[in-house]
Amino acid sequence: MTQTRVRRGRPGHSLDTLLVVAVAVFNERGYDATSMEELAARLGVTKSAIYHHVPSKVELLRLALDRALDALFAVTEEPAAVTGRAIDRLEHVVRGSVRVLAAELPFVTLLLRVRGNSAVEEAALARRRDFDRIVTDLVRSAEEEGDVRPDVDPAVTSRLLFGTVNSLTEWFRPGGALSADALADALVATTFEGLRARP
């Protein structure tokens, strides 16, 4: 029994472990350039051990992209994202997105690199557009409520805002001196209030 548990924890023995390793290799070498042989070698298992969990490489991609997207959409459905003033709901979604990005960094990194090379990638891009629409609608509502500056198009404001959030994948590394919460504070302070000191 004990031995079974230990073996279950070894690389390649759970779908979760398989996904984590697959995403690391996809991010390192590119999804298209990665073969199932390489994934098997990296996991120290046979290809059939992988096919025990998933029917194809693209199914691994789909599961990985959905993990990032499901976490992001979950944020938009939290109570603080659906009730209250739009500016506060927007802040909640921004903080939640930073939290998801920090917690699921390799999965979000993979998501942001998707270019639509397959039906699975197209579906992920469509969900990203749905997410962007939610954010743009929040910015627009906040502008109508008088809380967001009216001189910038809400679509541009939301793109700039999530451009800032997404760019965190380029440099933020969890476990360093800067915590995810401190990062979210800094990002919300500079994007909502601006980097210029108030008199």
Next chain:
Amino acid sequence: MTQTRVRRGRPGHSLDTLLVVAVAVFNERGYDATSMEELAARLGVTKSAIYHHVPSKVELLRLALDRALDALFAVTEEPAAVTGRAIDRLEHVVRGSVRVLAAELPFVTLLLRVRGNSAVEEAALARRRDFDRIVTDLVRSAEEEGDVRPDVDPAVTSRLLFGTVNSLTEWFRPGGALSADALADALVATTFEGLRARP
């Protein structure tokens, strides 16, 4: 004479044209995955026509990365970037970077994808770090002059700010409804003053 001029204008007949096509293919397929055969085919010339201009594929990469980097460093040496209050110099560098990004979009896109896989890529990353240091120093000086909020680390502020600028490569397309100048205005307004409306 007329015919000679026409032929000089054809793809593959100048180093500039060669670079533009090479960068487009590198961005599309990845630098490592692109062969000189493919570049020659895309240009409709022989490989030796390419070798007439450059000794190797990596030299094309070096020229392309330097074109983006030289343009960015030129901004930091303009009079408005070296004299006056630091906050104004910072704004000048941000506006200039947006201008360079819009004017040299494929070159800046390529630069931002470099991961250090060769000496040429390492050199480009080192120049990017030098650029980041100039920006961070400007943010720090502006904070010392009381113009930038003191509650966020200048290194974090400058990373967030240029994360926003760099993220433009993901969605901004020159020639659309939004001009590069209007984009720079929107970016400076939201990052310097914040997206929140001032009372």
